[in-house]
Amino acid sequence: MLSDTQRRTLAATLPAVQAALGEITTRFYQGLFTAHPELRDNLFNRTHQETGEQPQALAGSVAAFARLQLEPDIRRQRFILDRIAHKHASLGVTRDQYAVVHEHLFAAIVAVLGDAVTPEVADVWDQLYWDMADLLIATEHGLYENAGVAPGQVWRDVRVIERTQVSPDTIALELVSSGDQPLPEFTPGQYISVQVALADGARQIRQYSLTGAPNAPAWRISVKLAGEVSGHLHAEVFEGDSLRVSTPFGDLVLPDGDAPMVLASAGIGCTPVIGLLEAMSDARDPRPVTVLHADRSRDRQPHRGRLAALVDSLPDARLVQWYENASPHVLSDSVRTGQMSLQDLSVDRSAHVMLCGPGGFLSAMREEFLSHGIDENRLHYETFGPELLRSKS
Incomplete structure (x- = not known):
């Protein structure tokens, strides 16, 4: 925990550090991958490195945690740490890797801030890093324990028993255990x-939401053609093939x-919605x-069909969908054209x-729900790719 003196130093240095975080995180990954190329190839998603999303995500999480030490918000801090910890657990991150990250x-x-990093400033940011790391390590340890696995030992082999084309650019894979132990x-x-x-x-490595029943003998995932991992699954993985997958994690779950x-x-x-x-x-x-859904077109x-059937199966549910391209004859109160909007709902x-969806969609809809009076604490989300913490959850 930071002392009062350290908090004052943090407050004085945060603007300069935050302004340079983009350069700092880019340089950090360059140094990390030079020293440990196996992390670039076997842990971090290369597509997210190339797009700059991963450095932005790291910068955002560090800046958000730093701000929370100056303006404490336990719920917000728990939200940030839980999401990072679930992602780390799904990758098999372990305690020793935090020291490697710290070094680089x-x-x-x-390297970026030079003489501005006095011993006092270095001490504060070092303490901040380990405060955040220790909280993540403890949370990840709890996730591993609850999953019944040793820290980092999250991987298992599964076999593909069915591959289905569910849209022109999306396949669904049904997976069963390759061994005697059930999933x-x-x-x-x-x-x-x-x-x-x-x-x-x-x-x-890439993450995919599970869409089947939690007690079923098989898992189901859906894979849209985008990026290295999904492209490989589309081109190379069929019935009878084996896959290496992790224990399930994730904090987007139904509230009580x-x-x-x-x-x-x-x-x-x-896909998370279907689950x-x-x-x-x-x-x-x-x-x-x-249930509200937006897509490019119906085809x-x-x-x-599954989304509509699930909504129909519930005693008190409705479905409204928006399409960027939709024929006028299909439009109705429940099938609309354009971007998703809460207007008239x-x-x-x-x-x-x-x-659930891409970052731009999440940001726009978050603001719209807030403007319609939904309390921030009742907004929950899942995104795909690195967590870009530019605004509150």
Whole structure:
């Protein structure tokens, strides 16, 4: 924990550090991957490095945690740490890797900020890093313990028993255990990591939401054609093939209670929603549910029929969908054109809202739900790729 004196130093230096975080994190990854190329190839997603999303995500999380030491918000801090910890656990991150990150992150800070990094400043930011790291390590240890695995030992082999084309650019894979042990149960809304061996020897990893029932003997994931891992799965993985996958993790789960639910998704973001709806349908959940989905067109929408069937199976649910391209003859109160909007929709202010999709969609819809009176604490979301913490959750 930072002392009062350290907090004052943090407050004085945060603007300069935050302004340089983009350069710091870029330099950090360059140094890290030079010293440990195996981390670039076998842990971090190369596509997210090339797009700059991963450095932005690291900068955002460090800056957010630093601000929270000056303006404490326990719920916000728990939200940030839980999301990072679940992602780390799905990758098999262990305690010793935090020391490696520390070494190269602080080398980058000194290289970028130079003489501004006095011993006093270095002490404060060093303490801040380890405060954050220790909280993450403890959270990840709890996740591993709850999953019944040793820290980092999250990987298992599964076999593909069915491959289905669910849209022109999306396939669904059904997976069963390759050994005698059954697949572990998961909480609806969670995801698994999939690790694939690429032609250049790298073993790249990406996360995919589970869409089936949590107690089923098989897992189901959906894969949209985008990026190295998904491209490999589309081109190379068929019935009978083996995959290396992680234990399920993820914190986008159904809240307890009987408050109304709003599930809003865009594109392949429908997959966590389908997982949540599968569980609600199995339980005949009586809660009022509003399902909102946006896509480019009806013919390119993955799981369009399944989404509608799940909504129809619930006692008090409705579905409204938006398409960028839609024929006039299909338009109605429940099928609209353009971008998703809450205009003309009644949203219960007591509802829990689950948002799933790309970053731009999440940011826009978050603001819209807030403007309609939904409390920030009732907004939950899942995104794909690195966590870009530019605004509050």
